Amino acid sequence: MTTTVLLAGATGDLGQRILRELLTHDARVRVLTRPGSKGAAALDADDRVDVVVAAYGDHAALTEAARGVDVVVSAVSGTRSVIVDAQRALLAATVAAGVPRFLPSDWSADYRSIDVGSNRNFELRREFAADVDAAPVRATSVLNGMFTELLTGDAPLILFGRHKVLYWSSPDQVLDFTTKDDVARVAALVALEPDAPRVVEVAGSRMTAREIASTMTELTGEPFGLQWAGTTATLSAMSKVGRRLSKDPDEAFPAWQGMQYFVNMFSGQAQLRHVDNDRFGAHEWTTVRDVLAAHLGRPARTEG
Secondary structure, eight states: OOEEEEEESTTSHHHHHHHHHHTTSSEEEEEEEOTTOOTTGGGGGSTTEEEEEOOTTOHHHHHHHHTTOSEEEEOOOOSIIIIIIIHHHHHHHHHHTTOOEEEOSOOBSOOTTOOTTSOHHHHHHHHHHHHHHHSSSEEOEEEOOEEGGGGGTTSTTEETTTTEEEESSOTTOOEEEEOHHHHHHHHHHHHTOTTOOSEEEOOSEEEOHHHHHHHHHHHHSSOOEEEEOOOHHHHHHHHHHHHHHOSOTTOSSOHHHHHHHHHHHHTSTTOOSSBOTTTTSOOOOOOHHHHHHHHHTOOOOOOO
């Protein structure tokens, strides 16, 4: 039986991957795009994809876009205006159209137990989650830790040139990582599962900073050491200073926000506690080792 999905954020990096994965199954996808947007024009090459136009501020148009679908999947990205405001509008349209299921744009570490004030982006997701839980719709959030690809660029955990791996507080804190393609695969499978639970947790790799350093040593043949960068409390204080000095408080991923992610990860507050990688059967997950090996141009070896 064909499942009809309304996908918001399909022009983004993760959204395009989710769309691709959905089309490997028996699914039709309505790609939601804002008026004037040109990014979705190339996505309807497949005859199972329809582009629908609606502004998030137009409740009637947004409701009509959602009418008749089986599930709404959000892959939007941003700060309050998107994660809270736009998704509230999307959720309201979902309910008004009688759509039974909704997947919010979480795709993250576990934001549910973090300290208040410790992570702006996570707290926006937690704020919106309260709206989702109060709505008459069956919702599922996918939690996956950090996107593994960030280790090779945007997340300065590995100092490639200095042969060091940074850590805060403890080098033995377990960290969760999943590649974007693996997250997209899970997103599609969850979207197609009518009885999916409120939260699905997956992790392509669960490693400590010490294990990452060991992996880098094995891949390069050169010793990678650990570099203590302070405590998570110190890092948290630094992030607060950076936030106060920020010239653009609405920037999605400033340096101080990256600090906040590491605070939550190395404190253990955002660690996944109920990982269920076998939920959808056997799968060869892309690991931290695989991603680092590809980045270095080296053959990957099996983790263990």
